[in-house]
Amino acid sequence: MFVLSVDLHIKPENVESFIAKAVENAADSRKEPGCRQFDVLVDPEDRTKVMLYEVYLDERAFDAHQQTAHFKKYLADAVPLLASRKRHVWKRAAP
Numbered sequence: 001m002f003v004l005s006v007d008l009h010i011k012p013e014n015v016e017s018f019i020a021k022a023v024e025n026a027a028d029s030r031k032e033p034g035c036r037q038f039d040v041l042v043d044p045e046d047r048t049k050v051m052l053y054e055v056y057l058d059e060r061a062f063d064a065h066q067q068t069a070h071f072k073k074y075l076a077d078a079v080p081l082l083a084s085r086k087r088h089v090w091k092r093a094a095p
Contacts, residue, residue: 014081034061
C-alpha cells in the first residue's frame with residue numbers, strides 16, 4: 001500500500017475554482033485500477049486549507065497515476081491556484 005497526504009493552502013480568491021478542479025481530479029483518480037481511495041478534505045474553519053488523502057495499491061500505481069492525462073491537467077490548471085503545497089508519504093506502522 002502507498003499512502004500520500006497533500007496539505008494545500010489555496011489563494012483565497014481561488015478557493016471555489018481550485019476545489020472544483022481537485023474534486024474532478026479525485027473522481028478521475030478513483031477510476032484508476034491502482035487507486036484505492038482519493039479524498040479531497042476541506043478544513044471547516046478555513047476553506048483555504050485542503051488536504052488530499054490518497055491510497056494506492058503500491059508505489060507503481062502512484063507512479064502510473066502521475067502519468068495520467070487528468071493528473072497532468074490538474075497540475076497545469078489547479079496547482080497555480082495554490083499558495084502552498086506539501087506532500088507527505090505515509091507507511092503503515094505494522095503489516
